[in-house]
Amino acid sequence: MRMSETSSSRSLLRLSGFAVLPMAAAVALVSVLSGGLTDGALVRFANSMLTAFTLVSFVLLLTLVVYGDARKRPIAPLLGMCLSVAFGAGLTVFFLSQGELLMEDNGSVRAQALSNIVRFGTTMLGLAMAAVVVFGTLFSSLMGGPKRTIMFEEE
Amino acid sequence: MEEATQAFVFFWLAGLLVVFGFMVGFFSKVGWQRRFGAVVGSAGMLSLLATPWTLSFSPSSAFGHLLGSLIGPAVLLGVGFYQITFSGHVPVGRLTRTDRTIGVVMVLIGVLWLEAMHWWHLTPTYPDAVNRYWLIFWPTMLLGTIAASCGVYAVVDVVGEQRQRERQLMVLLAVFAGFLLMLGASSDGPNVDRNVFADEVLLAAADIFGALVGAAVAVLLFAVVLAVYESQQPAPTRLNPPSAAQLNDAGRTIAQNLRGEYEDE
Numbered sequence: 319m320r321m322s323e324t325s326s327s328r329s330l331l332r333l334s335g336f337a338v339l340p341m342a343a344a345v346a347l348v349s350v351l352s353g354g355l356t357d358g359a360l361v362r363f364a365n366s367m368l369t370a371f372t373l374v375s376f377v378l379l380l381t382l383v384v385y386g387d388a389r390k391r392p393i394a395p396l397l398g399m400c401l402s403v404a405f406g407a408g409l410t411v412f413f414l415s416q417g418e419l420l421m422e423d424n425g426s427v428r429a430q431a432l433s434n435i436v437r438f439g440t441t442m443l444g445l446a447m448a449a450v451v452v453f454g455t456l457f458s459s460l461m462g463g464p465k466r467t468i469m470f471e472e473e
Numbered sequence: 474m475e476e477a478t479q480a481f482v483f484f485w486l487a488g489l490l491v492v493f494g495f496m497v498g499f500f501s502k503v504g505w506q507r508r509f510g511a512v513v514g515s516a517g518m519l520s521l522l523a524t525p526w527t528l529s530f531s532p533s534s535a536f537g538h539l540l541g542s543l544i545g546p547a548v549l550l551g552v553g554f555y556q557i558t559f560s561g562h563v564p565v566g567r568l569t570r571t572d573r574t575i576g577v578v579m580v581l582i583g584v585l586w587l588e589a590m591h592w593w594h595l596t597p598t599y600p601d602a603v604n605r606y607w608l609i610f611w612p613t614m615l616l617g618t619i620a621a622s623c624g625v626y627a628v629v630d631v632v633g634e635q636r637q638r639e640r641q642l643m644v645l646l647a648v649f650a651g652f653l654l655m656l657g658a659s660s661d662g663p664n665v666d667r668n669v670f671a672d673e674v675l676l677a678a679a680d681i682f683g684a685l686v687g688a689a690v691a692v693l694l695f696a697v698v699l700a701v702y703e704s705q706q707p708a709p710t711r712l713n714p715p716s717a718a719q720l721n722d723a724g725r726t727i728a729q730n731l732r733g734e735y736e737d738e
Binding site: 359395449455465 | 533551558560580625629646654655659667668672678679683686687691695699
């Protein structure tokens with residue numbers, strides 16, 4: 319049991335490393351080519367993190383409708399996720415209100431918050447298109463290769 | 474209608490309908506709810522696509538313009554990959570060789586179309602400059618392709634046997650996306666300057682890492698909320714062990730199923 323847990327966590331770590339490290343290396347190369355990190359990358363990271371937390375919490379709140387079908391519609395998890403969404407939204411507004419801390423090229427807190435949401439939507443669109451290309455290529459290859467038969471050993 | 478109300482109805486409400494419609498259509502098991510979700514989601518998507526006309530005063534309408542600009546390549550890639558995949562070894566509903574060829578052509582045109590949006594004059598321009606959301610979308614897609622193909626490479630390595638061809642394809646895809654990133658950061662396109670592109674790559678990376686961290690924290694919190702709720706539920710009542718008569722009945726039923734007749738004692 320413990321060996322299986324260790325093995326699965328190692329696989330997960332390996333998978334995360336494979337997904338993140340090449341991307342980080344590409345970003346580092348682009349950074350070297352362009353002459354260093356651009357201003358506002360940290361601000362963008364923080365805005366993206368807060369927006370993702372709030373919106374993903376909201377989407378998970380919606381999935382509780384499905385969870386509720388199997389569990390006699392409990393109120394407690396629904397309330398918990400409502401609080402999570404409110405916490406994310408409150409945190410976003412609080413940090414955006416601290417002067418120039420998380421503000422980009424927008425004139426007001428509302429404009430910045432709305433701009434963050436549209437930017438998050440664009441990021442999701444880009445990642446979705448990337449997924450279409452990668453999984454499309456993978457499944458085209460898997461289904462298009464030579465037919466395989468499973469050989470059973472004779473008893 | 475006031476501009477703020479217009480923006481709320483045609484953009485934000487429409488976006489909410491897309492998310493809600495998608496979730497109902499995807500998760501619901503009831504037929505009419507799935508159809509309702511699809512209709513609501515499509516209506517929201519149409520409203521978002523129409524924002525360059527309905528909300529021309531709002532900067533957010535550039536997002537609707539980007540969606541419209543991406544419909545062509547997205548449909549070509551989606552349908553093309555579908556045609557290629559389902560003309561392979563599928564047990565039912567297998568497509569013909571001609572469908573496969575059409576699929577390959579569609580994918581090639583889709584990829585070339587996307588490339589032409591950066592390297593030729595097809596760059597989405599709204600209203601009179603390069604669409605700001607295109608500058609976010611394109612580096613994000615390239616970075617996402619690198620991350621996803623390398624992740625899939627690792628997964629295929631773990632769960633697949635003799636899948637060298639798929640692994641080579643994933644490496645090829647990652648290298649191709651990386652090459653496009655480097656090329657964009659070192660050469661000017663007809664509409665996008667290399668410095669602007671390099672800045673956008675770094676900002677897109679910040680966006681992706683931020684989104685990953687934020688989403689991970691939200692999922693973790695969701696898991697904690699459910700775990701706490703489930704741990705507070707009373708344990709289910711335990712049944713008494715079966716009596717001799719019940720065991721006898723069960724034995725007789727099993728014997729009947731194994732032999733196909735009642736066992737006479």
